[in-house]
Amino acid sequence: GKELDGEPTVTVRAVNSRKNQMCFDWGPGRLLVSNEPPSNKKEMCSCPFIYIIRKDVDRIDERLTGKIQKSQLVRVSKNYRSVIRACMEECTSVFAAKDPANGRQFSSQVSILSAMELIWNLCEILFIEVAPAGPLLLHLLDWVRLHVCEVDSLSADVLGSENPSKHDSFWNLVTILVLQGRLDEARQMLSKEADASPASAGICRIMGDLMRTMPILSPGNTQTLTELELKWQHWHEECERYLQDSTFATSPHLESLLKIMLGDEAALLEQKELLSNWYHFLVTRLLYSNPTVKPIDLHYYAQSSLDLFLGGESSPEPLDNILLAAFEFDIHQVIKECSIALSNWWFVAHLTDLLDHCKLLQSHNLYFGSNMREFLLLEYASGLFAHPSLWQLGVDYFDYCPELGRVSLELHIERIPLNTEQKALKVLRVCEQRQMTEQVRSICKILAMKAVRNNRLGSALSWSIRAKDAAFATLVSDRFLRDYCERGCFSDLDLIDNLGPAMMLSDRLTFLGKYREFHRMYGEKRFADAASLLLSLMTSRIAPRSFWMTLLTDALPLLEQKQVIFSAEQTYELMRCLEDLTSRRPVHGESDTEQLQDDDIETTKVEMLRLSLARNLARAIIREGSLEGS
């Protein structure tokens, strides 16, 4: 992920607060955003940055065991914000290249992302950074400067012109700089005005001095709040005196600036357009009337700022309610409002998770405490499963839901379409890593059945072995054996030859493996071993009775060899097997009741076998007798 130690440098467009609802939906591989609720048409933009978010999650949980430092949490929070901003940038650049007709739609998507970042940033200041009185205002100023950024384009326009101080927007620029507390820059502007019109140089200088001397807490400043308040009080009184003395009466612009710096509400409200929103108004108001405002007093100012700014002309938007709830330090309300306004779960899930790590949810005594975090994470993760590749992310999220994560994962993972072997293996690995044996079994069975239907027996067999499904392994082994009987050869020899311990999964599979081994031995001319194995397959009852005829027939070439392979003892065994088979007597312990067909071919075969066995017996007895004798 991206580390962010300093302030973000990306400029952000202002939020279009005239929308009624922010909608936000995930779709396949892309971000779907819509302006209105249920609509059939959706626009898409690519958003690859979700993978960065994943790394953040990992990082948080490394520290779950240890104590989490506030600075770490702030850093994580900034990471999230940088992700959102990167997303915005991506959207912007992608759409810049596209059809300008869609520009409006795409820019609104950027606005939504901007709103998310705005909210997140405020939450970071209030809940995670927990800025106390003093630094609080500085953070809020930064916040506003980041999000109301017409300043920069305005600045470029004005400064880039031949005579900046004569530019139409000159005074707007100066005003907005003052509104944002950027007094150094405002002074620089004024000096240009002083140069351009010497008549006003004097009052410009006075104003400049006022701006220069405004006491403000700077980072690393060692003065106490009380000291600051005192100094500020003096400065404020000085400004007041200049107003009383009508020092700036000759320049309405400067006079207006003075009133702003005195925190005059009416003067501020005159600048509604430049402020563009109530929270800017709030921060400016605080800057120039109560810079050491305490966090707990924020909400009072926030509510009144909203009311004054809207002036009864319009009603609060969802975004306004969210911000208000934040200023009231009502985290629960923030999350609730965000859930309603932003129909995508990403935002609330991650924000709640982060706040949970700050131990904030519990301290607010919510009825459901940390369960809310899990509740939201589950929702988010479920949504990810609708995506062909993001499901893997969903797995990670479920892993971090201690109560219902596992079972949710179990239910979702079986529903992932397994179109490629690669995907199936990925899914199986996920299940096996988590000992989800039922899911492994189920998925392997689905794949095994599919393979059988497509006559890919080798594949079917390996899936059933992986599933440790004995019944299915038996079924597939039977198919193999049937195939062998029909075609006289085995398919997928590699697999069968290398079964290893998996052979033990089912009797039928063991037989298949051993039978193949018999064939190998015969091929290698290890006749004695082959013969013993063949016999043992029958005597140990591993071979199904239905297959005995085939086995006995396999014995024929061994019986017909020049040298004697089967011993007399073995030959007696073989004869016994043959008699068992032909007598139609069910052998004790065998459940298989397959009977021999009353067939001419069968009868001939049996006769041949009897003859062969008899001949072999004779030869074996003679050979063993003469060996003994010599």
Added chain:
Amino acid sequence: MGKMVSVINTVDTSHEDMIHDAQMDYYGTRLATCSSDRSVKIFDVRNGGQILIADLRGHEGPVWQVAWAHPMYGNILASCSYDRKVIIWREENGTWEKSHEHAGHDSSVNSVCWAPHDYGLILACGSSDGAISLLTYTGEGQWEVKKINNAHTIGCNAVSWAPAVVPGSLIDQPSGQKPNYIKRFASGGCDNLIKLWKEEEDGQWKEEQKLEAHSDWVRDVAWAPSIGLPTSTIASCSQDGRVFIWTCDDASSNTWSPKLLHKFNDVVWHVSWSITANILAVSGGDNKVTLWKESVDGQWVCISDVNKGQGSVSASVTEGQQNEQ
């Protein structure tokens, strides 16, 4: 928790008459629909598209419901109809064909539901003749039938299986042996009752419970998937406009308590659970599909309102919805 649902796809099925059921398959890649025009249609709905894969004819009356079997058995779809028949369709080598027909009912068959795959391939069918039949696939194209006569007086409208729950550990099962599942399902009928059925050791089905709360015909029952908690949940809806959520704390002795989700102004036809049982979809005669969610404090809240169109099927919004690239 607010409006967070939107229609993402509309499928024009070209059915010539009312559509009675629409079901996504296990992976959310296919949609099966059935209609009064006697046909069953299957669509490939990946990537927001809609490609007609099959137009299945075989029923002689309106088809009321369709149900997909678990993919491990292949691509199998069951349908039931006013013509008193249940047809099981199967995809072989890329084409859909009628695989089996069950004609054991004297009246319209209203509902079909496949049992959890762990039990094998078993289909429950509820009929207006009051009986419930259970078809079990025994191999080689053969189906064994068990019938529960007079399950509901006047008629049975809905059947729904309980999720598979095994006593003891599955991992230690000896190879090849099936664990001893306790099979259960719920049925809803014209006697205003919901009945819970249990399979006894001798293979017979016995009525285990009667759930009474509705004042008119029960139109649908849906047993929620299990999320590992010791409670069981069933949703039911009725001609009386009410939807109840029944919960049973398995630790105690099988007492089911109903909670009224909502009273609608019209008959409620269907209820359906999402994969993890946290969203219930309800559709009714007021032409609306609503989605309900239990919030963390235990209250059921409506999270959306989606209006049903005329002559088209809205893809149901479930978490399992898949869109392939």
